[in-house]
Amino acid sequence: MILAIDVGNTNIEIGCIQGDDIVFVERLHTDGTKSELEYAISIKTVLELYKIDRKTLDGGIISSVVPPLTNVIRRAAAKVTGREILVVGPGVKTGLDIRIDNPAQLGTGLVVGAVAGVEEYSCPLVIIDMGTATTFTVVNEKKQVVGGMIMPGVGIALDALISRTSQLPKISLDPPKKFIGSNTVECMKSGALYGNAVCLDGMIARVEEELGQKVTAVATGGMAKYIIPYCRTPIGLDDALLLKGLKIIYRRNA
Template identity: 60%
Template structure:
């Protein structure tokens, strides 16, 4: 069993995983002012809740898109496990062939997503990760990472809508009773949910046109389960995709 941690702009996903099972996944808020000790306490609390002893954990791998927290989290884990922590980045073998202008610019989370998708689903692949931003990764029929898209996340879109329109109060991201809203709240919920779903449908359709073939579409991320059920395209929801990718990368570097 390993401890896998993904540090995103809004949340930190923590999970314990091995080849046979995902023992748990939890989310912490990404707080840039927290100290090493505070993150260590958070992580130890999670392990205690799930009755996982540090002796049961072989090691840890971290992916991060928040550089100022990466080393703090690494030191926090090492404080608890007393073991060296792997950080996904330069020098780490992933097995992923990245055909980008600057492969080093590709986020660690997208690398982990793509590695997991290419190991679990048939190519070509479109991988959607719905977090603070919504990212779309495209792998061709040779499972090479050829590019993608970045667009505002669902939460960002909702925040922008409510902050700029004084009569529109804050709402949650859940489907309304009616597609055609009967009140302001329903109208906002419908607009956010169905515009996001329609956007993904359109993006998938256009990418498939450029590829010249249909693709396997996989979605992950904290907000995916809110939107994917309302898409018309066939999209597989895999909420643990990133953790699976981190496990594959960890094992590839510890043979």
């Protein structure tokens, strides 16, 4: 069994993988003020919740888009597991064929998601990661990463809207009663949920137009479960996609 951790700007995704099975997936809030010991306690607590004996862990792997936290969490995971922790980065084998202007610029999270996407789904493929930002990674029929798009995430867009207006309140993302809202909160919910869903539909349609063929679409990330149900384009929801990618990369470097 291995411990897999994906460090994002908003959340840290933690899971254990045994064979081909994801034993569990949990999320912690990303906090740059926490110490190595505090993160070690959090990781240990999650393992205990799922009754995972630390002695059964053979190793671990981390991907991170938050450089100041990468080594803090690597050391915390090593402290909990007593094992060496692999960090996805330069020199780590991924098996990806990256065809963008500067392959080194492809973010770690996008690399991990693409590794899993290519293995799990048919190509051409669009991988949508809905976290702090909403990112699109496009893989062609030859399983080559050819590029993508980046836009503000659902949460960031809502926070910007609320902070720049004096009369709009904070809202939850539970479904509006109808598409055309009849009060401020319902209007905001409709805009956030349906607006982002329509955006995903449109972005995928334009990818298909540029590639000249239909694509498979799969979404992951903390905000995906709120938006994907309102899309008209078939989009798979894979909450464990990044952990699957970490599993594959770990094996390729074992």
